[in-house]
Amino acid sequence: MSRCRYVEPLWTTKKTASLLLLLLLLLLSETATSADSDENRITRWTCTPTDLCLVDSSPSASRMQDQQRFESQRDCRLSCGKYGSIWPMPTGDCSLSHDRVHFDPWKVRFNVVAPSEATTQFLRETNRHFVSNLLKECTRNCTLEPSKEVLVKATVTTNTLQLDWHTDESYMLVVRTTATATFVDIKAATVYGARHAFETLSNLVAGSESHGLLLVSGARVHDRPQYPHRGILLDTSRNYMPLRYIRSTLDGMAASKMNVLHWHVVDTHSFPLEITRVPEMQRFGAYGPTQIYSRADTVNLIKYARLRGIRILIEIDGPSHAGNGWQWGPAAGLGNMSVCLNNKPWRNFCVQPPCGQLNPVNDHMYAIYKEIMEDLAEVGAPEETLHVGGDEVYLPCWNNTEEITRRMRETGYDLSKKSFLKLWSQFHQRNLEAWDDINQRLYPNIVEPKPMIVWSSLLTDPDYIEEYLPKERFIIQTWVGKDDKLNRDLAKLNYRLIISTKDAWYLDHGFWGSTKYYNWLKAYNNPMPQGTRPGQVLGGEACMWSEYVDQNSVEARIWPRAGAAAERLWSNPKTSALLAQQRFFRYRDRLIARGIHPDAVIPRWCVLNEGQCL
Ligand SMILES: *[C@@H]1O[C@H](CO)[C@@H](O)[C@H](O)[C@H]1NC(C)=O
Ligand SMILES: *[C@@H]1O[C@H](CO)[C@@H](O)[C@H](O)[C@H]1NC(C)=O
Numbered sequence: 001m002s003r004c005r006y007v008e009p010l011w012t013t014k015k016t017a018s019l020l021l022l023l024l025l026l027l028l029s030e031t032a033t034s035a036d037s038d039e040n041r042i043t044r045w046t047c048t049p050t051d052l053c054l055v056d057s058s059p060s061a062s063r064m065q066d067q068q069r070f071e072s073q074r075d076c077r078l079s080c081g082k083y084g085s086i087w088p089m090p091t092g093d094c095s096l097s098h099d100r101v102h103f104d105p106w107k108v109r110f111n112v113v114a115p116s117e118a119t120t121q122f123l124r125e126t127n128r129h130f131v132s133n134l135l136k137e138c139t140r141n142c143t144l145e146p147s148k149e150v151l152v153k154a155t156v157t158t159n160t161l162q163l164d165w166h167t168d169e170s171y172m173l174v175v176r177t178t179a180t181a182t183f184v185d186i187k188a189a190t191v192y193g194a195r196h197a198f199e200t201l202s203n204l205v206a207g208s209e210s211h212g213l214l215l216v217s218g219a220r221v222h223d224r225p226q227y228p229h230r231g232i233l234l235d236t237s238r239n240y241m242p243l244r245y246i247r248s249t250l251d252g253m254a255a256s257k258m259n260v261l262h263w264h265v266v267d268t269h270s271f272p273l274e275i276t277r278v279p280e281m282q283r284f285g286a287y288g289p290t291q292i293y294s295r296a297d298t299v300n301l302i303k304y305a306r307l308r309g310i311r312i313l314i315e316i317d318g319p320s321h322a323g324n325g326w327q328w329g330p331a332a333g334l335g336n337m338s339v340c341l342n343n344k345p346w347r348n349f350c351v352q353p354p355c356g357q358l359n360p361v362n363d364h365m366y367a368i369y370k371e372i373m374e375d376l377a378e379v380g381a382p383e384e385t386l387h388v389g390g391d392e393v394y395l396p397c398w399n400n401t402e403e404i405t406r407r408m409r410e411t412g413y414d415l416s417k418k419s420f421l422k423l424w425s426q427f428h429q430r431n432l433e434a435w436d437d438i439n440q441r442l443y444p445n446i447v448e449p450k451p452m453i454v455w456s457s458l459l460t461d462p463d464y465i466e467e468y469l470p471k472e473r474f475i476i477q478t479w480v481g482k483d484d485k486l487n488r489d490l491a492k493l494n495y496r497l498i499i500s501t502k503d504a505w506y507l508d509h510g511f512w513g514s515t516k517y518y519n520w521l522k523a524y525n526n527p528m529p530q531g532t533r534p535g536q537v538l539g540g541e542a543c544m545w546s547e548y549v550d551q552n553s554v555e556a557r558i559w560p561r562a563g564a565a566a567e568r569l570w571s572n573p574k575t576s577a578l579l580a581q582q583r584f585f586r587y588r589d590r591l592i593a594r595g596i597h598p599d600a601v602i603p604r605w606c607v608l609n610e611g612q613c614l
């Protein structure tokens with residue numbers, strides 16, 4: 001599937017290399033405390049034929065002449081192994097030179113060629129993020145006098161800013177160095193592809209031991225993702241997360257080329273999201289007046305995400321997992337919009353306290369749900385859709401609610417499971433019609449009606465899903481175990497799928513009940529199910545449910561494990577996690593440099609002594 005080879009540094013003459021070395025020596029002699037510029041100290045590291053970066057302590061006389069040497073492990077890692085430090089692994093051609101350019105990040109110059117003002121602006125912003133990420137790689141003083149010139153040209157050929165499952169995220173990145181300068185050439189169809197190219201370019205850079213940064217002096221990378229949906233689910237209902245933790249999640253995702261933040265913003269527990277048409281939702285549903293997301297917050301978050309190539313897909317879970325926020329109906333003359341709300345003992349009415357399930361026979365509930373959708377349609381991009389939850393409906397709740405069973409009998413339903421499934425599917429069908437109506441009004445130019453996403457549930461049983469959820473309108477996000485046949489069965493029925501493997505990508509597991517923790521190797525070695533036609537498996541999401549996590553630990557719970565899922569979804573590698581580990585450790589260090597707090601995954605000694613802890 002992917003091919004990657006080393007290139008001989010054709011474009012770097014021996015003369016430039018020795019000049020560079022001289023420069024290095026000069027710089028070191030300026031700053032190093034033990035001022036004797038010992039060549040052994042500067043270039044001690046070598047990349048072995050088995051792709052390990054090791055310190056070579058043999059005296060210089062006995063060294064092999066043509067063995068390339070590096071000043072640090074970080075430097076060595078840039079081109080050791082098929083993919084150097086690029087995370088996730090590129091899927092196309094990839095070649096990296098062993099030579100380096102020593103440069104000053106302040107002096108990188110950008111040239112943007114894009115067909116519209118908006119795409120040009122986007123890329124200028126991308127350039128700013130890129131430089132700011134580079135500065136974080138500096139180990140010492142970033143300033144380098146004199147610096148090699150680095151000229152970056154980014155060309156984007158289409159003016160679309162649309163970001164969905166059809167977006168072309170491919171890119172081509174070429175780095176070449178001449179006697180006078182280093183030229184970086186980025187080509188992509190969309191700004192999102194170009195943005196990914198800048199991420200890859202940042203993976204070709206490491207801090208120098210002296211001033212400035214090192215860049216792989218020659219590279220050629222052709223790349224595009226295997227799956228168009230590479231996400232993280234973040235739950236902010238069970239425990240509220242301040243905005244900066246959502247932004248930090250987006251930063252980590254951008255670094256990992258993930259493109260969907262599935263924002264599980266509300267649930268039965270709390271409704272922190274401001275709906276301007278229905279302020280009661282937040283007033284009755286938020287944990288407190290500061291534990292909220294205003295409409296402006298949401299708008300800004302969506303903007304922040306898109307500049308990092310990420311969609312925010314909002315979930316308004318229903319008909320179950322909905323309660324607090326919906327309790328004001330009776331006082332407002334709208335009846336019970338949610339039933340079994342906070343009922344006790346909870347085990348009789350739901351799968352997890354507090355209980356609550358929307359009332360599918362109350363028209364006012366549908367009207368309010370529509371107002372919520374209309375608010376979200378306004379803040380989201382025209383092409384964006386909604387996740388409407390739909391899992392874990394607890395039938396005994398509805399079956400124990402007099403209003404519901406009475407209405408069912410009146411309309412000729414019995415109280416069988418089948419009747420309840422029908423009632424449940426009508427909930428989704430009715431909301432879908434409302435969603436279509438909203439979108440036709442707001443975005444009349446969008447020709448194809450947008451699908452909705454639902455979780456796998458009793459309703460998505462392959463034996464009868466076709467009766468309830470039309471496959472051209474509903475995408476199913478499955479959350480079954482690796483060995484479950486649900487994905488295969490739904491694929492056979494031609495449903496589009498998003499995969500959240502419960503026993504690999506549920507990041508909350510290992511912290512409650514008898515669930516097990518899945519380390520990054522397990523998250524990485526999670527095979528994606530096959531579709532029956534191309535494009536049917538849209539991708540997947542690692543899920544950060546927040547019952548047992550809040551801002552105090554969320555970064556370490558998500559990272560770096562979600563990065564393993566990111567490589568699975570971008571590259572779908574045939575090789576196992578063990579072959580990726582040095583690259584993965586470097587990726588984790590990069591997250592740290594960017595201000596994220598990923599969990600430790602191995603003792604530092606094993607990172608420093610490659611190959612010794614297998
Ligand atoms: C970094 O180095 C430059 C040039 O050597 C010097 O002018 C500058 O003051 C240094 N900055 C810091 C923060 O040390
Ligand atoms: C609404 O729920 C409350 C509490 O469960 C119940 O007492 C009341 O009868 C319900 N109202 C209707 C109209 O069913």
Ligand SMILES: *[C@@H]1O[C@H](CO)[C@@H](O)[C@H](O)[C@H]1NC(C)=O
Binds near residue numbers: 416420
């Ligand atoms: C609902 O309750 C009735 C009796 O109260 C029972 O006969 C029926 O089986 C229940 N339905 C389901 C789906 O459990």
